Structures are given as C-alpha cells and as structure tokens.
Amino acid sequence: MKKAVTIGIDIGGTNSVLGVVDREGNILAEDRISTTQYPVIGEYVSALYGAVTRALGKVKEEIELQAIGIGAPNGNYYHGTIEHPPNLIWEGVIPLCEMMSQYTDVPVVLTNDANAAALGEMIYGGAREMKNFIIYTLGTGLGSGIVINGEVLYGSTGFAGEIGHIIMVPGGRDCGCGRQGCLETYVSATGIVRTVQELLGQRRDPSPLRKVAAEALTARMITDAAKEGDRIALEAFDRTADMLALSIVNATAFSSPEAIFLFGGLSNAGKYLFEPVEKYVNEKIQTIFKGTVRILPSQIPENNAAILGASALAWKEIEK
Amino acid sequence: MKKAVTIGIDIGGTNSVLGVVDREGNILAEDRISTTQYPVIGEYVSALYGAVTRALGKVKEEIELQAIGIGAPNGNYYHGTIEHPPNLIWEGVIPLCEMMSQYTDVPVVLTNDANAAALGEMIYGGAREMKNFIIYTLGTGLGSGIVINGEVLYGSTGFAGEIGHIIMVPGGRDCGCGRQGCLETYVSATGIVRTVQELLGQRRDPSPLRKVAAEALTARMITDAAKEGDRIALEAFDRTADMLALSIVNATAFSSPEAIFLFGGLSNAGKYLFEPVEKYVNEKIQTIFKGTVRILPSQIPENNAAILGASALAWKEIEK
Numbered sequence: 259m260k261k262a263v264t265i266g267i268d269i270g271g272t273n274s275v276l277g278v279v280d281r282e283g284n285i286l287a288e289d290r291i292s293t294t295q296y297p298v299i300g301e302y303v304s305a306l307y308g309a310v311t312r313a314l315g316k317v318k319e320e321i322e323l324q325a326i327g328i329g330a331p332n333g334n335y336y337h338g339t340i341e342h343p344p345n346l347i348w349e350g351v352i353p354l355c356e357m358m359s360q361y362t363d364v365p366v367v368l369t370n371d372a373n374a375a376a377l378g379e380m381i382y383g384g385a386r387e388m389k390n391f392i393i394y395t396l397g398t399g400l401g402s403g404i405v406i407n408g409e410v411l412y413g414s415t416g417f418a419g420e421i422g423h424i425i426m427v428p429g430g431r432d433c434g435c436g437r438q439g440c441l442e443t444y445v446s447a448t449g450i451v452r453t454v455q456e457l458l459g460q461r462r463d464p465s466p467l468r469k470v471a472a473e474a475l476t477a478r479m480i481t482d483a484a485k486e487g488d489r490i491a492l493e494a495f496d497r498t499a500d501m502l503a504l505s506i507v508n509a510t511a512f513s514s515p516e517a518i519f520l521f522g523g524l525s526n527a528g529k530y531l532f533e534p535v536e537k538y539v540n541e542k543i544q545t546i547f548k549g550t551v552r553i554l555p556s557q558i559p560e561n562n563a564a565i566l567g568a569s570a571l572a573w574k575e576i577e578k
Numbered sequence: 579m580k581k582a583v584t585i586g587i588d589i590g591g592t593n594s595v596l597g598v599v600d601r602e603g604n605i606l607a608e609d610r611i612s613t614t615q616y617p618v619i620g621e622y623v624s625a626l627y628g629a630v631t632r633a634l635g636k637v638k639e640e641i642e643l644q645a646i647g648i649g650a651p652n653g654n655y656y657h658g659t660i661e662h663p664p665n666l667i668w669e670g671v672i673p674l675c676e677m678m679s680q681y682t683d684v685p686v687v688l689t690n691d692a693n694a695a696a697l698g699e700m701i702y703g704g705a706r707e708m709k710n711f712i713i714y715t716l717g718t719g720l721g722s723g724i725v726i727n728g729e730v731l732y733g734s735t736g737f738a739g740e741i742g743h744i745i746m747v748p749g750g751r752d753c754g755c756g757r758q759g760c761l762e763t764y765v766s767a768t769g770i771v772r773t774v775q776e777l778l779g780q781r782r783d784p785s786p787l788r789k790v791a792a793e794a795l796t797a798r799m800i801t802d803a804a805k806e807g808d809r810i811a812l813e814a815f816d817r818t819a820d821m822l823a824l825s826i827v828n829a830t831a832f833s834s835p836e837a838i839f840l841f842g843g844l845s846n847a848g849k850y851l852f853e854p855v856e857k858y859v860n861e862k863i864q865t866i867f868k869g870t871v872r873i874l875p876s877q878i879p880e881n882n883a884a885i886l887g888a889s890a891l892a893w894k895e896i897e898k
C-alpha cells in the first residue's frame with residue numbers, strides 16, 4: 259500500500275521551502291526555491307510546482323499525494339489567496355490556490371503562517387487532544403492562531419486571529435500597521451528590543467546592552483544578558499511577560515482556551531519568559547478562569563515548523 | 579397539526595419569568611414566580627415547573643412542547659448548571675437542567691443571559707442571516723455573547739464570552755470581579771455614571787447633573803441631559819463610545835465578526851452612543867478590517883428579550 263503524504267509549503271519573503279510530510283509529521287523530502295527571483299507570479303507558481311515534483315521524486319518509498327497546504331503572509335483561507343502582502347514582491351490579490359490547481363488535481367489550501375502554526379500544533383504537536391487553544395508566534399512580529407471547537411478561527415473575513423494587533427496601550431508605541439500600542443510592539447523580538455531601549459533611558463544600572471547600537475540590538479542579546487543576571491534585560495523580560503500575561507488573560511475572557519502555546523524566537527528564552535508570564539497570569543486572571551489555562555511551549559521544532567504547519571493544513575482539509 | 583413551541587425561562591435575581599414561544603418568536607403565553615421566595619432549590623424547581631404547566635395551559639391553540647431553554651446568571655451550557663451565582667439566593671453549583679428533567683421528557687438547556695441574547699438575535703432578530711457576530715448587552719454590567727460559525731462560543735470551560743471583564747485599563751477603575759479596569763466599569767449603565775462623576779470633578783461646565791447625589795445618578799438622567807445638549811453628558815457619551823469602540827476594534831482583530839449588536843439600557847441612547855462609536859471604530863480599526871464590521875442596534879424588543887433569548891436556545895438545541 260502506498261504511503262499517504264501531503265506537501266507543506268512555506269512562502270517566505272526570501273525563500274519558499276516545502277516538504278513531503280507523512281501523517282506522523284516525518285518530513286520525507288524537502289526542496290526550496292527563491293521567492294524573490296520570480297517577479298511574474300505565473301513563473302513563480304510554475305517554479306514552485308517544479309520544486310514540488312522534485313521533492314516527491316526524492317522520496318524512496320511508494321507514496322500517494324493527498325493534498326497541498328500553503329502557509330503564506332496575508333494568506334486568506336476562504337479565497338485561497340494572498341492579499342496585499344507587504345513583504346512579498348507581488349502586489350494585489352494573488353489567487354495562489356487556483357493557480358497551483360492548474361498543475362495538480364489534489365486539493366490545494368492556504369492560510370497564514372500563524373494559523374498554520376496552530377494546525378501544526380493540533381496535528382503533530384502539544385495540542386493533539388485539544389479543541390480550544392491559542393498559539394502565539396513570537397518572531398519579528400506577533401502572530402496568533404486561534405482554535406475553537408477544533409477549527410481554526412477565520413471569522414467573517416478570513417483574517418481573524420490578529421491578536422498581535424490588539425491595541426493594548428492607546429496612544430502607545432508606533433506599529434507597522436499604522437496605529438499605536440498594538441501588542442506586537444511590546445511582545446515580540448522587536449518589542450523587547452524597544453523595551454530595552456526605553457529602559458536604558460529610564461534606569462541607571464550598568465549593562466552590557468549599553469555598548470550595543472540601538473539598531474544592532476537583538477532579542478538574542480537580551481536573552482543572553484538575562485542569563486548573566488543583567489538587571490536591564492531581566493526587567494525587559496518582566497515587562498514583556500506582564501504585557502503578554504495581560505493579553506492571555508483577556509484572550510481567556512474572550513474564548514476560554516484550555517492552553518496557550520508560545521512559539522518562536524522569544525519563547526526560546528524559556529524560564530525568563532515563562533516564569534513571569536505564569537506569575538502575572540495567575541495575578542490577573544478572573545476568578546472564574548483560575549487554573550483553566552495552561553501556558554505551554556510549542557512542541558513543534560522551530561526549524562521545521564513552517565513546513566509542518568502547512569502540511570497540517572493539508573491533512574486537516576482532507577480529514578474534514 | 580399541533581404547533582411546535584418552546585419554553586423560554588429567564589431567571590433573574592428577583593423574579594423568574596417564562597413564556598411559551600413559537601418558531602417565529604411570538605410569545606403565546608407567559609407566567610412568572612418569585613425567585614427569592616424559594617430558598618430551597620428543590621422547591622424553586624417544583625414551583626418553576628408549575629409555572630411552565632400554567633403557561634402551557636393558557637395557550638388556546640393545540641401545541642406541542644419541543645424543548646425548554648433557560649437563561650440564568652452564571653449559567654454553564656456544558657453542564658446545565660448555575661455556578662456560584664452572586665446575585666441569586668442559592669449557593670454552590672446548582673444542577674438545574676437535571677432537576678428540571680425530573681418533571682419533563684423534553685430537552686432542557688441552559689446558558690447565561692448574554693449568550694441567550696445572542697441566540698435571540700440569531701433566531702428571531704437582526705442576525706438571522708449571520709454566522710459570525712457579537713452582541714454586547716449594556717445593562718448594569720456588560721455581558722457579551724459571541725457567535726462563531728453559527729455557534730455560541732463557550733470555550734473549554736463554558737464561560738467564554740466575558741468581554742465585559744477584558745481589562746482595558748490596567749490599574750483602572752475597581753470592578754465587581756475584584757480586579758481593576760475591566761471594560762464594564764467604563765461601558766455600561768454604571769460605567770457612564772462613573773464617567774460623569776469623574777467629569778464633574780475635571781470640568782467646570784455648569785450641568786444639571788451637578789444637582790444629583792452621586793448615588794442617585796442614572797444612565798437615563800445622563801441620556802436626558804445629553805438630549806438637552808449638556809456638555810458633561812455629551813462628553814461622557816463620547817468617552818464611553820471611545821472605550822466601546824476600542825473594545826469592538828480589538829474584538830474584530832480576535833474573531834472578525836460581520837456585525838456587533840448593542841443591546842439594553844445604554845444602547846437606547848441611540849445616536850448619542852452609536853454615532854461616536856461608529857466614528858471611533860472607523861478611526862481605530864486595522865486597515866485589513868475596514869468596512870467589514872457593522873455596528874447595529876439589537877432587533878429584539880427589550881421587554882421580551884430574556885424570554886425570547888432563552889426560547890431561542892431551546893430552538894437552537896433541537897435544530898442542531
């Protein structure tokens with residue numbers, strides 16, 4: 259009997275990577291193309307399908323492709339489109355699923371990166387037994403995927419789950435979305451860098467972070483400094499955790515998930531983030547929800563997460 | 579052929595009212611009992627079922643009871659229980675559906691008041707064609723019912739949809755839940771009264787509201803003053819609308835509803851509330867969601883809303 263597989267494709271600003279994935283989440287083969295090399299979308303789709311074919315050819319076992327899942331910035335699940343992506347080279351609304359379907363008869367489905375991460379957690383990761391959870395992806399920005407009754411929440415537009423753009427501080431930090439005070443300006447790799455920059459002004463503590471130019475400062479440096487006991491770095495984590503906890507508490511009032519998963523860059527800081535988040539969630543949460551929400555690290559390895567998430571979307575689609 | 583009907587029961591702190599309701603939302607008969615008169619819950623349930631029987635007996639047509647729906651404070655849909663209700667005379671967890679089922683063979687279901695309001699809107703009101711919407715019930719407090727993909731959002735605990743207890747202002751106004759800065763301390767009948775009290779301290783404008791003792795001030799008086807052009811009252815509505823708009827914008831980032839319905843007391847202020855809410859939502863909303871959310875008054879008449887909402891829960895249950 260042939261082994262059932264799906265393809266997971268992650269479209270990034272620089273590269274598009276893809277993998278052939280079995281139902282257990284083993285990546286049997288991979289391939290990639292440059293995203294930026296194809297300014298004409300038709301040529302990109304042709305090259306992408308070429309990479310799909312190459313990857314399928316690399317698998318030694320007998321396999322049968324079931325579906326293709328795509329994770330892409332500004333991906334709209336309902337329409338199978340990428341809509342006005344600020345970090346990709348194509349403009350407007352790109353009907354990617356339709357274009358891919360000219361090359362294949364299997365279902366092609368698409369969603370955004372954070373929703374794909376939620377699906378990866380649900381199909382292969384720590385949320386396999388869960389029906390209601392939220393994943394926060396803490397990278398350059400803050401993405402979120404919300405699962406309600408076992409389904410990703412898309413809402414009426416297909417764009418639900420933008421927790422990173424919930425306004426936490428009216429009139430607060432400038433956000434890339436053109437507004438102020440969005441969660442991701444505080445809770446993300448860039449958010450904690452901004453917090454350190456503010457703290458360097460507010461505090462007089464000596465810190466190795468004072469030797470780094472503002473532009474060169476990274477979340478990784480802040481994590482390393484925290485591990486050395488640097489007070490500025492520790493306070494930055496504390497403030498980040500405080501704001502993240504407020505978001506978790508408010509999300510719980512909204513949808514009452516059984517768990518919050520933290521994924522990506524900043525979540526690798528481990529106890530420097532998780533311990534104060536736990537503390538502040540316990541302090542802030544409404545009595546009725548006390549003890550009902552676990553804060554967990556994602557169980558999906560970060561280097562494979564994008565491909566696994568996209569392939570999980572494909573499995574979810576055919577198992578509906 | 580007998581006409582199919584459901585019973586809708588609204589359990590309030592003082593009275594429990596119920597109605598026999600057909601599928602179109604016509605209330606064919608009503609009855610009521612005192613809630614406070616029965617400190618022993620078994621006696622209350624017996625009396626309540628007596629009222630159900632009386633109401634059914636008042637209907638002249640031939641009818642067939644399909645299900646009983648109950649709206650109650652702290653009602654848990656999953657368990658059919660009322661859990662630790664602060665404003666009712668019984669303590670602990672009350673298995674009301676189970677107790678009612680000793681008297682009847684039809685399904686008995688229960689939820690909280692705001693979820694019942696959402697169901698009323700979906701079955702009989704302005705949300706009949708909608709799959710994703712939120713209702714804000716603006717009474718003494720602020721309740722909310724969230725509908726996702728045509729289903730009320732209960733979350734992992736059964737208590738999802740507590741938008742009134744989302745913390746909008748960390749360290750802000752004291753809330754009855756024991757925390758500070760919850761939405762309902764700003765946006766509700768009592769919230770706007772508190773806003774007026776603050777404004778009376780901050781502003782020097784003359785106002786008829788200065789003649790009223792703090793304890794005696796009501797949302798109705800503020801609405802009346804706004805209609806007369808009173809600047810304190812108008813600014814209080816503006817601030818209330820500003821905070822409500824922020825909540826709507828943030829809820830949209832979360833679940834992307836197609837409409838927000840405003841129901842109850844404060845929403846009767848009409849244009850004094852709706853116009854600034856519209857304005858602030860347009861100002862604050864993320865570009866991707868512009869024009870996707872309508873702000874609408876509830877289409878359910880307020881005096882019948884509780885019975886209709888509870889009966890809608892019953893219809894929803896048997897039509898699943």
